[in-house]
Amino acid sequence: MAKTAPAAKPKAGRASALDPLIEKLNSFSADNYWDLGKFLVEKVIPTALKEGVFGEHILKRMSDVPGFKFPYHMLKQCQMFYSYYPDVEKRPLPEIFYFELATKVDETRERDRYEKMAINNKWTISDLQKKIREDELSKREDERTKFGFDLKERNVWSFDVPDPRFGKSGYRGRLPGQIVANALFYYTHPGATVLDPMAGSGTTGDVVGSIQHFSGCICKMYDVEPSDDRVGRANILLTGIPEQSNSIDYVFLDPPADFYPRGDDSDFSPTAAKAETMMKFKTIARESARTLKPGGRISVIVEASTGSFGVIDFPFEMTQVLKELGLSQIGKVYLPRRSEAVKLRSHVEGLKPMASDCRELLTFEKSKI
Numbered sequence: 488m489a490k491t492a493p494a495a496k497p498k499a500g501r502a503s504a505l506d507p508l509i510e511k512l513n514s515f516s517a518d519n520y521w522d523l524g525k526f527l528v529e530k531v532i533p534t535a536l537k538e539g540v541f542g543e544h545i546l547k548r549m550s551d552v553p554g555f556k557f558p559y560h561m562l563k564q565c566q567m568f569y570s571y572y573p574d575v576e577k578r579p580l581p582e583i584f585y586f587e588l589a590t591k592v593d594e595t596r597e598r599d600r601y602e603k604m605a606i607n608n609k610w611t612i613s614d615l616q617k618k619i620r621e622d623e624l625s626k627r628e629d630e631r632t633k634f635g636f637d638l639k640e641r642n643v644w645s646f647d648v649p650d651p652r653f654g655k656s657g658y659r660g661r662l663p664g665q666i667v668a669n670a671l672f673y674y675t676h677p678g679a680t681v682l683d684p685m686a687g688s689g690t691t692g693d694v695v696g697s698i699q700h701f702s703g704c705i706c707k708m709y710d711v712e713p714s715d716d717r718v719g720r721a722n723i724l725l726t727g728i729p730e731q732s733n734s735i736d737y738v739f740l741d742p743p744a745d746f747y748p749r750g751d752d753s754d755f756s757p758t759a760a761k762a763e764t765m766m767k768f769k770t771i772a773r774e775s776a777r778t779l780k781p782g783g784r785i786s787v788i789v790e791a792s793t794g795s796f797g798v799i800d801f802p803f804e805m806t807q808v809l810k811e812l813g814l815s816q817i818g819k820v821y822l823p824r825r826s827e828a829v830k831l832r833s834h835v836e837g838l839k840p841m842a843s844d845c846r847e848l849l850t851f852e853k854s855k856i
């Protein structure tokens with residue numbers, strides 16, 4: 488028997504032909520997905536269409552009605568279930584198999600293939616779920632290995648552990664090389680000349696040197712304290728970058744933690760500390776922009792400083808600096824930290840400062856003319 492829930496109260500305002508349908512929907516049992524889908528497809532969506540509301544929007548709108556018991560994603564699943572399998576009763580497998588297929592497998596041909604496998608191999612629903620999950624995982628693995636690294640499709644690049652092929656294990660400040668690989672993928676082109684003037688443990692060189700996709704690129708690395716002989720010695724703040732102007736396609740900047748204000752001395756002045764950090768950022772930005780070819784790009788990893796003084800928004804400040812140098816911003820990616828433990832900070836005069844746990848990778852392009 489259908490479970491009942493308190494009826495949703497249609498929003499105050501103009502009466503709509505949808506109001507009684509919303510109430511009726513609330514009387515469906517949460518187990519009865521197919522019936523609910525049929526009701527949505529045959530009654531609710533056509534009524535909404537007559538009122539000028541298209542399919543997706545009506546589902547979202549209904550799930551926002553106070554007291555309505557089905558979230559949007561569940562309505563969507565029910566709609567898909569009925570749309571793909573209006574004949575579910577005549578099919579050979581139990582209903583739950585078709586619900587699983589309708590909501591987890593996008594392509595009709597694939598759904599048919601799984602259905603056949605389930606029938607032929609006498610699968611339980613767990614067998615089907617396991618197979619779909621395994622196929623999805625191996626598909627993702629394939630996509631990853633097509634380029635030879637963990638390619639991210641969204642703008643949060645979070646990696647649990649650094650890929651051991653890139654950089655030196657134990658090097659303080661070493662970046663997961665997957666970040667560099669993604670940055671090169673998105674912001675460079677085959678054959679690009681890449682520069683890392685604060686190269687640390689040589690992560691950028693390792694990525695360029697070991698991933699086939701970047702094999703045509705040239706990588707130049709410098710550091711104030713070179714970690715191996717691929718890295719030239721240069722202090723970017725004092726002597727600049729020993730590269731010609733207009734010669735580089737892409738600069739990757741990963742400034743050290745000691746560029747940032749520390750804020751733990753008793754005579755700490757946020758204004759002075761911000762000015763000091765900004766002086767360093769301006770120098771590295773100016774030097775990097777100088778080396779870039781027209782149309783070349785710079786990515787910089789930068790993070791807000793937080794403390795009892797409040798927040799200094801260095802990503803914002805750095806963006807201003809690069810824009811003043813005539814570059815335009817073309818990318819912003821979030822880099823959550825995964826490996827470091829967060830230190831709890833003491834609360835001072837009512838402020839409850841949180842430690843920063845997310846850096847940003849900002850990317851800018853030099854004008855093409």
Ligand SMILES: C[S@@+](CC[C@H](N)C(=O)[O-])C[C@H]1O[C@@H](n2cnc3c(N)ncnc32)[C@H](O)[C@@H]1O
Nearest residue numbers: 660661662685687688690711722723724741743
């Ligand atoms: C965060 S680390 C870079 C880590 C690197 N991405 C990696 O994965 O190994 C920053 C580097 O900047 C270097 N550095 C600091 N000040 C510098 C300066 N003025 N000029 C050049 N390099 C500097 C440090 O020696 C350090 O290796």
